[in-house]
Amino acid sequence: MTETRQECWLILGATSSMARALSRKLAARGAALLLAGRDMDDLEATAADCRHRGAAWAEPIRFDARDSATFEPILSRMAAAEGTLNAAVFVGSMPEQALIDSDPSLIDSVVTDSFTGPARLIHALAPMLEERGSGTIVGVGSVAGDRGRVGNYVYGAAKAGFHTYMSGLRNRLTRSGAHAVTVKPGFVDTAMTWGLDGMFLVAPPEAVADAILKAERKRKNIIYTPFFWRYIMTIIRAIPEPIFKKMSI
Numbered sequence: 001m002t003e004t005r006q007e008c009w010l011i012l013g014a015t016s017s018m019a020r021a022l023s024r025k026l027a028a029r030g031a032a033l034l035l036a037g038r039d040m041d042d043l044e045a046t047a048a049d050c051r052h053r054g055a056a057w058a059e060p061i062r063f064d065a066r067d068s069a070t071f072e073p074i075l076s077r078m079a080a081a082e083g084t085l086n087a088a089v090f091v092g093s094m095p096e097q098a099l100i101d102s103d104p105s106l107i108d109s110v111v112t113d114s115f116t117g118p119a120r121l122i123h124a125l126a127p128m129l130e131e132r133g134s135g136t137i138v139g140v141g142s143v144a145g146d147r148g149r150v151g152n153y154v155y156g157a158a159k160a161g162f163h164t165y166m167s168g169l170r171n172r173l174t175r176s177g178a179h180a181v182t183v184k185p186g187f188v189d190t191a192m193t194w195g196l197d198g199m200f201l202v203a204p205p206e207a208v209a210d211a212i213l214k215a216e217r218k219r220k221n222i223i224y225t226p227f228f229w230r231y232i233m234t235i236i237r238a239i240p241e242p243i244f245k246k247m248s249i
Contacts, residue, residue: 005134006056006083008032010074010125012063012118013090015042018140018188021209022088027055032081036063036074065091065117066109075124085128088138088212091118094155107154114158119165126169129178136216137173137180139166143224145184146233149249170221181215182222183208186229 009026011019014035023033027050035043035050035058043060050058061077064070078085092114100106122137129135144152145159163182170180188203203226211225224230236249 006032008034008078008081008083008085010034010036010078010085010087011090012036012087012121013092014046014060015039016090017205018185018208019088019090020046021205022212023050023058024053025209025213027051027053027058030054030056032056032083033058034074034077034081035060038062038064063091063121065113065121068120071121071124074121075128078125079128085125085132085135086137086216087122087125087135088140089118089122090140092140092142092155092159094152097150097152097154100154110154111158111161114155115162115165119162122169126173126178129173130176133177135178136219137166137169137178138183138212138216139163139169139180140183140185140212141166143184143186143229143233147237147244149236151249179219181212181220183212183215184222184224184229184233186224186226186232 009031011023011033013019014023015037023035023046026033033047033050033055035047037043040060040062047058047060059077061074062070063074093110094114095106095110100110122139126137129137139162141163142156142159144156145163148156163184166180166182170182173180185208186203188205188208208225211223215223224233239247
């Protein structure tokens with residue numbers, strides 16, 4: 001009989017609606033959860049809910065992508081956890097492009113929140129997965145990273161960088177038996193997208209969580225969620241640049 005190992009998940013950006021949906025589903029299958037974010041009251045509420053749903057344990061911990069001092073306690077807790085180590089990254093910020101255009105200094109925070117901050121932490125976590133020869137890192141990017149669009153090209157550039165990072169990390173981890181999945185959601189019902197113009201085919205966070213768990217189970221490399229965004233983005237990427245630069249999408 002094959003022994004089932006305890007699975008431990010680090011959820012970065014655990015106060016987001018997508019992260020909360022994933023945490024609840026992981027709790028229901030008995031996973032241990034380290035819920036990382038900035039709002040400790042919100043995190044504690046989610047942790048209590050996850051414990052009620054069956055999590056082996058669920059703990060809140062502070063994480064700020066702009067404050068590297070918050071990284072070490074997270075890494076130490078993960079190193080002490082037993083079983084298979086996993087992580088899911090839901091971190092990012094998306095100010096309106098018009099605000100960035102009027103204050104270019106905002107670019108730094110968008111890139112830190114959406115790419116370099118979480119990348120630094122999971123880069124430090126990766127050797128633990130390699131040492132144990134198992135585990136998955138789920139990096140939630142965005143369809144915005146597939147092509148620079150006038151409405152959110154700074155955020156899109158940060159996510160494009162994160163996608164490339166995840167591709168290289170996947171190449172690295174596979175050599176040890178671990179894995180990395182890149183998730184590219186379209187429009188999802190979250191606080192980040194609330195009130196934005198031009199929203200269509202908006203997916204519930206629970207659907208994204210289900211897609212992530214399926215991708216993790218099947219060791220997928222890159223997924224779009226909902227699935228039809230793969231075809232939408234294939235069309236958008238194929239539009240010739242002379243035409244595309246005249247479009248407002």
